[in-house]
Amino acid sequence: MLATIIALAIGQVALKAQAADTHEYKLDNGLRVIVQEDHRAPVVVSQVWYRAGSIDEVNGKTGVAHVLEHMMFKGTKQIKPGQFSRLIAAAGGRENAFTGTDYTAYYQQLEKSQLPLSFKLEADRMANLELTKEEFSKEIRVVMEERRWRTDDKPQGMLNEQFNAIAFQAHPYGRPIVGWMNDLENMTFEDAREWYHHWYTPSNAILVVAGDVKGDEVYKLAKQYFGPIRPHALPARKPQLEPQQIGERRTVVKVPAELPSILMGFHVPVLQDADKDWEPYALEILAGVLDGNASARLNQNLVRQQQLAVDVGASYDMIQRGQVGLFELEGTPSEGKTVAELEAALLEQVERIKQDGVTEEELQRVKAQVIAADVYQRDSVFYQAMRIGRLETTGFSWRTLDSYPAKLSAVTPQQVQEVARKYLIKDTLSVATLDPQPIDPNAKPKGKPHEH
Structure with a gap:
């Protein structure tokens, strides 16, 4: 009982501190900005979350959310393929991205003075991604290799995939995030471009920044780099429910x-x-x-x-x-x-x-x-x-x-x-x-x- 009381007390103190140091803003284009101040070390984490994951895919195009995640590193009009990662590394930072059932997110962790670089690069690819057939044809093969490595070569990966497929028979959670191999083999450049233009817009994104920063300063930077991006309407999301299971x-x-x-x-x-x-x-x-x-x-x-x-x-x-x-x-x-x-x-x-x-x-x-x-x-x-x-x-x-x-x-x-x-x-x-x-x-x- 004592352990619970202590843990709860610690938790309440930590939560009050977080609430005091968390700031929320919204730009005119719909982008929401949430800043978590933490001044213990001179580092900052910047994450851009898109409310678009495998749950939003349709049959025949499974894996497209993850494919687009890969394509987001393939350049814009200003940034050549691969240069995004090189610029972050040269600034002493690390970066990556991940796709889930409910979202896709991109992040950088940097020394706090380098936050403008992160914003500049993320805003650029939010609005100006250059999707070319040449880069797509290369990257789709990389994604298929990833599927083989993470799923086809792994007994537990195969077990998890088949388990989800029977547990969810109508709901999109039954489909693998990486996509079925047949869908990847038949995916086109146009599929990836359609996904980008459908879901990658400020009004469908959340910018989360945590670290040794001030909320108002982050907000000003966000307005500077993300504010000029024009939003567009999102496709209608239809309810996708799993029918009641009536047997083992x-x-x-x-x-x-x-x-x-x-x-x-x-x-x-x-x-x-x-x-x-x-x-x-x-x-x-x-x-x-x-x-x-x-x-x-x-x-x-x-x-x-x-x-x-x-x-x-x-x-x-x-x-x-x-x-x-x-x-x-x-x-x-x-x-x-x-x-x-x-x-x-x-x-x-x-x-x-x-x-x-x-x-x-x-x-x-x-x-x-x-x-x-x-x-x-x-x-x-x-x-x-x-x-x-x-x-x-x-x-x-x-x-x-x-x-x-x-x-x-x-x-x-x-x-x-x-x-x-x-x-x-x-x-x-x-x-x-x-x-x-x-x-x-x-x-x-x-x-x-x-x-x-």
Whole structure:
């Protein structure tokens, strides 16, 4: 109990400090600017988030959001292909980008005096990207290599992809972010250009800056570099909901691998109303009861005591723009044990919580652990910006962070038991098992690592 009180107190102090040092602005063209001041070191992180990810793609063009992310490094009228990265490196910084289901983001981390360089380059490619057929034909091959490297060559990557495909049969979350290979093989220069012109506009972007800066100074810089960019109307976004699952789904993935494994998921709700919802917080606590550290139930019972598994896990993410979520369980059976035995054991742990609930001591441990981790992660300037960007692009305010510790602390043992009983049921369960096939010692990787 004492640990929870201390962690909550620390969290509330940290959140009050963040709220005082966080500033929000909006340019005339619709670009939102959020600045998180942190003056502990003379560094700054600048991130541009676009509210466009694989969730916005259509069948036949999967992977185009990620392809466009690659093309954003291929030059403008002023910047030659590859020069963006060289300029940031010459300034002593680092940069990269990532594509998710709900967003695409680009970032630079620099010494604070170099922030104008970051803004100049990002504003330039937001408005003036030069998409050429020559560069596209080169980069699409790089993306296909990346898919081979990250998915086709990785048993766990194949398992995850097939699991999502059965867990989401109508919702775009069932499609891989990197895209299906057939779609990549048939993607055109026009597909990438269409994506850029549809979604890359100031009114669909959020500029997040964290570090040793002043809010008003960042705002002036943003107006200088991003302000002249003219916005355009966005395409209409149609609701994309997953029909109610009415029975268990299963798939078996047979690929060369050393060990079998299992991935299971139940359909559960995600956060929609940050003020009123309580179930997502109870589900997050439930995941912590099952997983999170060496004393959590899955590791304690299945790895240490019963020695059924070499590793196990439980996970849940309450922040999803697609308004659908999964509560996942996974594991790798120990030598001499089967996937079926491990599956039964994982489900048994869930049933125990349904029947007997969780103890107050267990609940307090998890709350302290989750809240303390949340507080300590704020030590990273990059992570501070990431939290803000992800919340804002998925439809929530960064102010949602203010209530997070209190919401978790308010969860009761009865609520944890209630969400387990209500949502972790067989009719909403999807199961993917990895059936390892013999590994050819002479086989070469299909793909290779990539650079943007």
